[in-house]
Amino acid sequence: MTEARRQTLLASIPASFDTGPDWLRALRGRAAATLREKGLPTKRTEAWRFTPVRSLVDSEFSQYEEGVPTLVSAVPEGVTVRGLAEVLESQPELLQSRLDFGGAPTHFAALNTALFRDGLWIDVPGGAVVEAPIEISHASPSSSEPGVVYPRVLITAGEGAELTLIETYAGGRAGQLSNSVVEVELGRNAKMNHVRVHENAGLQIGRVDVRQDADSGYRSTVVTLGGALLRFDVRCLLQGKGAECQLDGAYLTDGDDHVDHHTLVEHQAPHCRSGQTYRGIVSGKSTAVFDGVVVVHRDAQKTEAHQENRNLLLSDTATIHTKPHLEIDADDVICSHGATVGALDEDQLFYLRARGVPEDFALAMLTYAFVESIVDRMSHEPTRARMREALLSRIPHGDEIREVT
Amino acid sequence: MLKIEDLHVEVDGKPILKGINLEIEAGQVHAIMGPNGSGKSTLAYVLAGREGYEVTKGSVLYKGQDLLEMAPELRAAEGIFLGFQYPVAIPGVSNIYFLKAALNAIRKHRGEDPLDAIDFMKLSKTKAALVQLPDELTKRSVNDGFSGGEKKRNEIYQMAMLEPSLAVLDETDSGLDIDALKVVAQGVNGLRGPDRAMLVITHYQRLLDYIVPDVVHVLINGQIVRTGDKELAKKLEREGYSEVRGASQL
Numbered sequence: 033m034t035e036a037r038r039q040t041l042l043a044s045i046p047a048s049f050d051t052g053p054d055w056l057r058a059l060r061g062r063a064a065a066t067l068r069e070k071g072l073p074t075k076r077t078e079a080w081r082f083t084p085v086r087s088l089v090d091s092e093f094s095q096y097e098e099g100v101p102t103l104v105s106a107v108p109e110g111v112t113v114r115g116l117a118e119v120l121e122s123q124p125e126l127l128q129s130r131l132d133f134g135g136a137p138t139h140f141a142a143l144n145t146a147l148f149r150d151g152l153w154i155d156v157p158g159g160a161v162v163e164a165p166i167e168i169s170h171a172s173p174s175s176s177e178p179g180v181v182y183p184r185v186l187i188t189a190g191e192g193a194e195l196t197l198i199e200t201y202a203g204g205r206a207g208q209l210s211n212s213v214v215e216v217e218l219g220r221n222a223k224m225n226h227v228r229v230h231e232n233a234g235l236q237i238g239r240v241d242v243r244q245d246a247d248s249g250y251r252s253t254v255v256t257l258g259g260a261l262l263r264f265d266v267r268c269l270l271q272g273k274g275a276e277c278q279l280d281g282a283y284l285t286d287g288d289d290h291v292d293h294h295t296l297v298e299h300q301a302p303h304c305r306s307g308q309t310y311r312g313i314v315s316g317k318s319t320a321v322f323d324g325v326v327v328v329h330r331d332a333q334k335t336e337a338h339q340e341n342r343n344l345l346l347s348d349t350a351t352i353h354t355k356p357h358l359e360i361d362a363d364d365v366i367c368s369h370g371a372t373v374g375a376l377d378e379d380q381l382f383y384l385r386a387r388g389v390p391e392d393f394a395l396a397m398l399t400y401a402f403v404e405s406i407v408d409r410m411s412h413e414p415t416r417a418r419m420r421e422a423l424l425s426r427i428p429h430g431d432e433i434r435e436v437t
Numbered sequence: 438m439l440k441i442e443d444l445h446v447e448v449d450g451k452p453i454l455k456g457i458n459l460e461i462e463a464g465q466v467h468a469i470m471g472p473n474g475s476g477k478s479t480l481a482y483v484l485a486g487r488e489g490y491e492v493t494k495g496s497v498l499y500k501g502q503d504l505l506e507m508a509p510e511l512r513a514a515e516g517i518f519l520g521f522q523y524p525v526a527i528p529g530v531s532n533i534y535f536l537k538a539a540l541n542a543i544r545k546h547r548g549e550d551p552l553d554a555i556d557f558m559k560l561s562k563t564k565a566a567l568v569q570l571p572d573e574l575t576k577r578s579v580n581d582g583f584s585g586g587e588k589k590r591n592e593i594y595q596m597a598m599l600e601p602s603l604a605v606l607d608e609t610d611s612g613l614d615i616d617a618l619k620v621v622a623q624g625v626n627g628l629r630g631p632d633r634a635m636l637v638i639t640h641y642q643r644l645l646d647y648i649v650p651d652v653v654h655v656l657i658n659g660q661i662v663r664t665g666d667k668e669l670a671k672k673l674e675r676e677g678y679s680e681v682r683g684a685s686q687l
Contacts, residue, residue, distance in 0.1 A: 378488070379525040383579075386485045387595060388513030388539035397538070401529025408529075436534040436541075 039072050039089045041180075045146050053124035059132055063142040073139055080139075082321045082353045083263050083292040088235065093209055096173045099181025100150045101199070101212075105167035110160035111195070116151035116184055127153070130186060130217060134241040134267060137213075141239045141265075144182045144213040151184030154197070158190030158219060165196040165227075165415060170210060172234065178207030183238075185214040189222040191245075196225040196412055201236055206260075212238040218248040220272065226252045227415055229422060233259030233291075240264065246272030246301070253410050255419050256283035256291050257426050263292040270297065270304040270332075281310040282406040284426050285318035285350070292321035299332035299362075308339045308356070311403050315346040321353045326369070330361040339369035344376060344402055376402075396429035438463045438634045439484075439504075439603055444495035446476075446483055453479045455659035456495070461603070464631040468645055469638045470670060471656035472678045477638045478522060480656070481607040484636075485519035486512050499603065513539065514546035516602030520592040520609050527579040532591065533561060535579060536598055543599065564597040568624040585612035593624040604628070605636045610644035622647030642674035655681050 045064045049057040072089040073080035100115070107113050119127055137145055156162055170183055189195055201210065218224055222245070230236060236259060242250050252266060268277040277297060285291050297306040306326060314320045322341040339356040354371040376398050384394035400423065407419040424430035439461040446454040453476045461467050471477050483490045484497065486509035497504040504512065527535075541551040552560065565575050568590040580588050589609055596604055606625065610618055625648050629635070637648055645653070645667060653670045655663040655678070663669060663681055673681060 377525075380527045380530075382485075382487055382509065383521065383525050383527065384530075384535055384539070385509040386487075386513060386519050387535070388510050388543045388599065389535060390510050390542055391508065393538060393542070394510075397530055397535060398527070401527070405529050432538070436537045437531075 040092055041072060041089045041143070042067055044093075044095060045143075052120055053128070055128050056120060056124065056131070060146045062136055063145040066136060066138055066142050067146065070138060072143070079294065079323070082319070083261070083290065085261075088209065088261065091178070091207070093178060093180035093207075095147060095149075096175060096179045096181050098173050098175075099183060099210075101152055101168045101170045101183045101185055103152065103167070104169045105165060108162045108164045108166065110157065111162055111166060112153075112155045112157075113166075114153045114155075116153055116186065117149060119153055127186070130188065131215065133215065133217065133243055134269065137239075140211050140237045141213050144184060144211050144239075148182040148184040148213070151186070153186045153188070156189045156193040156195045159192050160190070161192075161194040162196070165198050165412065167198040167200070170199065170201045170212065172202065172208055172210070180209040180211060183210060183212040185212070187214070187216045187224070189216075189218050189224055191219040192221045193219065194223040196227070196415070198227045198415060199229070201228065201230045201233060206234065209235040209237070212236075214238070214240045216240070216242040216250070218242065218244045218250060220245045221247045223249045224251070225410070225412060226250065227410070227419070228252070228254040229419070230254070230256045230259055230262055231422065232257065233262045235260060236262045236264075238264045240266045241269075242267065242277065243269045243271055244275040244277065247274040248272065249275070250277040251411075252277070252279045253406065253419070254281040254293070255407070255422055256281065256285075256293075257422060258285060258287070258289045259291050260288070261290050263294070265294040265296070267296040268298065268306065269300060270306065271300050273301045274303045275301065276305045278306070279308045279310075280406050280409060282403040282423070283310070283312040283320060284403065284423070285312065285314050285320050286316040287318060288316070289318035291318070293323070295324040297326045297337065299326070299328040299335045299337060302331060302333045302335070304332065305336040306338070308341075309406065309409075310341045311406050312341075312343045312352070313346060313399055313403055314343055314350045314352050317347075317349045319351040319353070322355070322371070323353075324356040324369075326358045326367065328358070328360040328362045328365055328367070332362050333364045335362060335365040335367070337365070337367045341371040342402075343371075343373045344399065345373050346375070346399075393429050393432060396427055397433060400424070400427045400430075400433055438500060439636075440498040442496050444483070444497060445493045446479055447491045447493055448479065448489060452493075453659055454483070457659075457661060459654065459661065461634045461636060463602075463634055465651045466629065466635045466637060466648065467652045467654065468650035468670060469636065469654045469656050470640070470642070470673055473640070475656045476659040477656055478607055481519055481605050481638055484605050485509060485517065510542065511546075513599070513601075514543045518596050518599055518601035518604045520596060520604065520606040522608040522611060524580045524588045524592055526581045526583070528581045530579050531577060532575045532579050532595075536561070536595060540598060560598065565594050567597050567627055568593045569620050570594045586614070586617035589613055589617070589621055590624070593621055597624065597628060600628075602632065603634045603636070605638070607638045608640060609637070610639055610641065618644065619647060642670045645670045657681070
């Protein structure tokens with residue numbers, strides 16, 4: 033408790049919340065109380081063991097006025113996009129029990145709940161099948177002063193609705209922290225492709241919470257191209273029978289980057305399927321963390337869950353922490369998990385060189401192939417092409433690879 | 438074209454090749470036969486420049502240059518091709534795209550302009566037809582999910598694309614049924630020419646019925662114990678390596 037009090041980042045939490053609907057004030061109050069009691073993570077917090085945030089939580093950040101994610105695509109027909117602040121003002125009942133549906137948040141997510149001012153609500157009503165991707169941008173604030181933003185996004189998809197959402201998180205100057213919460217609610221048989229691209233991330237901490245009704249499908253693909261300090265927690269709650277989720281990620285780190293991906297899939301209903309495939313290329317003095325948990329509840333019979341994290345360690349000074357794990361309380365399940373950390377395959381490298389491909393180009397080809405396989409699984413070709421392009425822009429010899437592919 | 442003198446090679450400190458002498462002229466096809474573990478594949482890898490093979494003595498001159506000093510890709514650029522016994526699969530790297538990178542690197546080394554996409558595809562179609570490799574396989578990831586026969590045809594297709602001066606074919610016949618063997622051999626024979634030499638490594642004489650060698654060497658326990666013409670291969674087939682081994686010890 034005393035330690036929590038000392039955390040500077042908590043200083044901006046008000047003593048009481050006086051605006052907004054009662055239920056929101058209660059949410060914010062609970063989040064604030066949790067933070068006062070438990071604080072933000074310290075080096076003793078297990079889930080944050082490899083991602084030290086001490087200097088961050090002890091820094092002065094003022095909250096920016098701007099910082100609401102912006103919609104950068106057209107709004108496809110049938111989709112409603114509204115500002116959260118406006119809805120909370122005019123029709124707050126529409127959001128009740130939708131914000132923080134995953135239960136009382138802790139740590140940074142609680143801080144977001146306590147302090148977010150505005151955000152976006154994207155609603156795709158039942159039966160609406162939206163082909164064109166909806167794209168939102170979390171651009172860094174234009175101010176050069178240090179500060180923090182609390183982006184908040186809610187996505188609701190009704191029965192049988194389908195959508196693709198692309199989120200880009202770009203830039204972030206030194207001393208600018210983005211602490212976001214994205215919540216996704218998928219109705220029966222709804223399908224969502226969720227793409228996140230983190231490019232040159234500064235200080236980015238975020239949570240994605242997904243709850244899925246029966247037979248819904250959620251596919252998340254996250255491409256992380258460096259980051260001074262990036263930590264994202266993705267949680268999928270498979271609440272309805274036959275729901276499926278697939279969480280894929282590709283990360284490239286170099287220099288002093290620190291990139292941490294946590295996933296949690298909770299199989300709460302029977303006959304659900306989940307898969308996770310994260311692949312990273314870790315170079316320089318960077319650190320990459322993958323921590324994935326699959327929890328299979330007792331009633332979630334006939335669960336199928338797979339988890340895989342593979343890493344290419346390209347330098348002696350880079351560090352990888354990987355920990356995929358399963359907690360299974362049901363007995364009729366098919367589950368697998370695995371992690372690898374290694375160098376490029378010498379046999380493959382020699383094969384390419386023996387045919388005449390110069391060594392550095394051959395290395396680049398194999399490196400690209402390793403992460404491109406994540407992007408290759410995406411269903412929307414224009415998005416796939418864009419993600420490939422993003423990877424090529426980061427891989428050595430990307431231009432030459434682009435020429436031959 | 439190739440002159441190997443007193444070549445000694447160790448792997449993990451264990452002597453594998455113990456004084457190989459071999460000279461191949463342009464236009465010739467040499468066969469190296471030998472039982473398992475005799476050092477055949479080691480010789481192939483040393484010529485292609487694989488790491489992990491330590492040359493403790495001897496020399497290899499290729500077109501008058503010190504081959505052992507050259508990186509694998511430089512050897513390829515200078516016209517050496519190794520057809521692998523076990524071609525590795527490379528998921529995510531398509532045949533056609535790495536070959537284009539390889540071919541254009543080789544062309545650059547020779548001072549030639551890169552092939553444009555259209556000319557490259559034309560060339561690829563022609564060469565794939567030579568070994569009856571379906572066009573679709575040239576576009577798939579290298580050897581990924583290929584059958585044994587498809588892998589070997591893919592090797593010869595790549596050889597045809599790269600047009601090497603010296604092709605070293607390591608057990609190109611292994612894992613092939615007779616029909617596939619004929620197709621592969623036909624592909625190889627189509628590439629024979631006055632400027633090109635080949636070193637065909639095989640365990641069995643069968644392949645040499647289709648790729649008829651000018652010279653046959655018998656490699657046993659890291660040394661060439663006999664050298665002869667194609668009749669030597671037939672004799673080996675009849676009498677087995679033990680006869681030759683016995684004779685070599687006299």
